[in-house]
Amino acid sequence: MRRIDRLVRRNRDAIERDTLGNPARRGVLVVMGADGASIAAAESAGYNVNQREQLAELGLEVITFSLPRGTSLAEGERELRDLMPQAEVTVDNLYFQAGGSTETVSARERRAASFTQAGVIVGMIDGAPHSSLTVENVQGFARGAGQASDHGSAVASLLESAGVSRIKVADVYGSDPAGGNVMAITRAMAW
Structure with missing residues (x-):
């Protein structure tokens, strides 16, 4: 846990905590299943579309939004979910490597x-x-x-x-x- 606290503290420009306290990319929300009207509503509320990606191999369109200035990740996640009730809205959580060894097997x-x-x-x-x-x-x-x-x-x-x-x-x-x-x-x- 201290390692994660240290990571967040040292990289405040790139990482912040989500509503559960887990580390995530600062100011970025990930959305799947949004329609044009809800995207327009989000943009009117100050959210900016960073990227729209078609991941055909997975059958997904994924949109990343940046938050309005001064909005925390937790606030943005709640607000975007309200603006896009039919969509899947999540933070861009970080997952870490576990263990590690360079020893080879005989x-x-x-x-x-x-x-x-x-x-x-x-x-x-x-x-x-x-x-x-x-x-x-x-x-x-x-x-x-x-x-x-x-x-x-x-x-x-x-x-x-x-x-x-x-x-x-x-x-x-x-x-x-x-x-x-x-x-x-x-x-x-x-x-």
């Missing part, structure tokens, strides 16, 4: 854990792995993506040890203090 354990067939592609949504690990590509979904992380390295190492030879990595953390947010993860899933 060859014996690797053979025992092998489960994949040649040519199977495994998508990994995490941080970027160390360059010593073999991955097909790393696609960034956060600022500063592509920098190796302990957790991303550990997960890629486990996949390699299990016999996965084709790994594609979606780096949703990068070096961004607000990395690991809902929109980064959603974009990675659509990729």
Whole structure:
């Protein structure tokens, strides 16, 4: 808990707490299922559309709104829900990597854990792995993506040890203090 408190305190320009006290991207609300009239009502109330994305692979249109000046995330979430009762309104919460180790698994354990067939592609949504690990590509979904992380390295190492030879990595953390947010993860899933 102290780690999260410290993160929020040190990155007040990018991160704030939501109504439940969880860390989220500062001043950003995520909306799905909004119609034109409710979008217009939100804009009239001072909310600005930051981005409109069609995530066809997921069958979703996602709109991110910035809050009116002086509006807290909690206030904005409540107000936008009132303006868009038919839509799903949420904050852009942050999700964190857990644990992390760069230790590799022994060859014996690797053979025992092998489960994949040649040519199977495994998508990994995490941080970027160390360059010593073999991955097909790393696609960034956060600022500063592509920098190796302990957790991303550990997960890629486990996949390699299990016999996965084709790994594609979606780096949703990068070096961004607000990395690991809902929109980064959603974009990675659509990729």
